[in-house]
Amino acid sequence: MTIAPERLEELGPHQGHHGPEPTGIFKWLTSTDHKVIGKNYMYTSLVFFFIGGLMAELIRTQLFAPNNHVVSPQTYNELFTIHGSIMLFIFAGPFVFGGFANFLVPLQIGAPDMAFPRLNALSYWLFLTGSITMLLGFLTASGAAAFGWVAYAPLSDATYSPGAGPDLWIVSVALVGFSGIFTAVNLVTTIFYLRAPGLTMFRMPVFTWNMLVTGILILISFPVLTAALIMLYADRHFGTHIFSVRGGGVPVLWQNLFWFFGHPEVYILALPYFGIVSEVLPVFSKKPVFGYKGLVFATLAIAGLSTGVWAHHMFTTGTVLLPFFSALSLLIAVPTGIKIFTWIGTIWRGNLDFKTPLVFAIGFIIAFTMGGITGVMLASPPIDFYTHDTYFVVAHFHQVLFGSAVFAGFAGFYYWYPKLTGRMYREGLGKLHFWLTFIGFNVTFLPQYLLGLRGMPRRIAEYGPSDGFTFLNEVSTVGAYITAIAFVVFLYNFWVSWRRPIPAGDNPWDGHTLEWATSSPPPSHNFHKLPPIRSLRPTWDMNHPEHADWKYHQEEIKKRERTSQGVSHEN
């Protein structure tokens, strides 16, 4: 094998220019640049994270004391419905899949933009429209949707949930769903067709791999949700009886359809964040990711299994085959465990630089491990019979999803903030943000496990003084307030670095992947020059030729050749 000399490949000037670039608000409104759209997604979803978070604070305030009446039961039901819908459909998914993926995937694969830039813009505008639609329910006479983010039929039909609020919820989720489908089409195409020369599938960064698999999962699951939403809409307005018993319909069908989307959705939300952590840990340990191929296969295994576990949300319906769904759900712990151990293997014997992104990534591992273990318990039907629809489940999925979207999400945000803006955040404020989030998060959700074991059902607007739930709820609410303060610290950090910028430089972290080989923020069409791509870490190879990955791989190949020839050399 011949090795190309060390050089930066010159890229020709971009052909066919379109005149002066718009600036300011027009740039934001008209852009088809994946970086601008990615940022739009990120900032929009962060605004909705803030709105959904305020709803969570109201929910926790209501539950602070028994028989509390801060809000009415009707408003309470609307609040947790829209809180869940915002956090899952509008924050956790789009923040990473619309935001980070849009911004980073073309950069990480050395592409000038996404495959379909205008479709990308359409995705964003559908997303923004859908997100605003989600809030419009509060302005209608009968209030917003109040049937939980899962919208179980027949509670969600026209008899039990009349009014325009539920219709707006259906339209909102459908719009955001279409936005996700379009982004998935775009990302999958981009990853398959626009990789720079030399960037083979097994030289793709783990983040990009996870985005590819997430995109495929979205293409499998979101159309099912869209179809189910159309059926629900038809039941509500066109006189069909798909989900109503009276007309010969089957209510459980909704649960099957919803969770056939809903469980892949859980991994659609988690896999991208796994990807972020798999980028952050190697860089701040100055090591390659441990067991790269194992990690990629674990991602594929999770995606495969995730399409066959939906009915573990339906163990208590009495209508599903318990051992089958229990077995697959238990089995999914294996690839997830592989991921956790590869992350530990990555930081093992590294040179750990405890900057804010690394601290958040470790916070994610702690939260996710705990949430994952209680998830294994819930995969056992008898345990699920006891804890289903209680705060045990609420604690479990917040540890997993808050752990992913918030801890790993902020790990990524701080890590790529220099690349997004060209500026540096304030390290001290970042650490403060982490510690307040970590303390607030655990104080909020750990007591909820105990509440669940004591029998507190989820989605109850109030509880009695003699139920024995009071103290733990008080603790949980205090934790929620601490988490809220943490978010204010984050906003302040953002504001300070905006008003008094510190230039970050192009590669402040000694990054490994291609996005760190261009300027911060990257120019239009991303790269003037690309380093040669001979391994998973082209930027690292360029900056550390003596420790380059391709040298290691060549030694591996030589070793293998020697053993296959039957010649043993002791070095």
Next chain:
Amino acid sequence: MRTETTGESARLKTTKIGQKVKLGRLARAGALALGSSMVLGACNLPTFAINKGATAQGRDTFHLFQLFVIISIPVLLSVFIPLAWAIVRYRRKDNSIPKQTHSSIPIEVTYTVIPILIVAFLFVVTVQVENKVTAVSAHPNLRVNVVGFQWGWRFNYPAFDVTKVTQGVGGSSVYPQLVLPEGETTTIHLTSNDVVHGFYVPQFDFSRYALPGVNNYFDFTPNQTGTFIGRCSQLCGLYHSEMLFTVKVVTPSQFNTWISQQSHSTIGA
């Protein structure tokens, strides 16, 4: 087995297969025995704040839950101890570049195979307990029909023509009481006549959906007397949080006295 047409090697093969089947059976029996002994042996362990289960079925669930928690402790430590060690030990001291380790097949195989063995074991014990918890007796001592509705419950004892039902909705409800005999098996027939509800008795470590159009059956064999709260666990609309009931477990003789005192089709608590 038709041995006359098989040659020596084929006969060897069949015995080998026979041994394999036997070994498989043995392994399975061993796993079952180990599983059940661990489930039964969990009696003297801490409860981990899990309800002990006031029915025979709930007690099985409790032991299974205990077992899961016990196994989760070493699993949790297998992540947290190396993580803590790495955080303390490998904190940056200088700008040196550590050894660039890419992978290690033996380590990767270890952290793949051990979790597979753990979940395989958890699956075996799960299925054992699940079969006990979901078993429905062919000849129960008592049958009760339970219907969930917005927002209350109807308990009907068909053999005695006695019905108890929630009266009033929203703040002024009179909650119905489900009375069950201790030590006897009651089969509950559960359904809903409007939306999905969850029939949930936390002290019994059990819940089941009341689904419109679906008939669900399950057994309770209470193992202690007392009054236990019951709740609706599945969001069912405005007054979901107030859809309460109580379960009163009494001795069989007390039960017979109580049921004989109820006039037919009594309503209210």
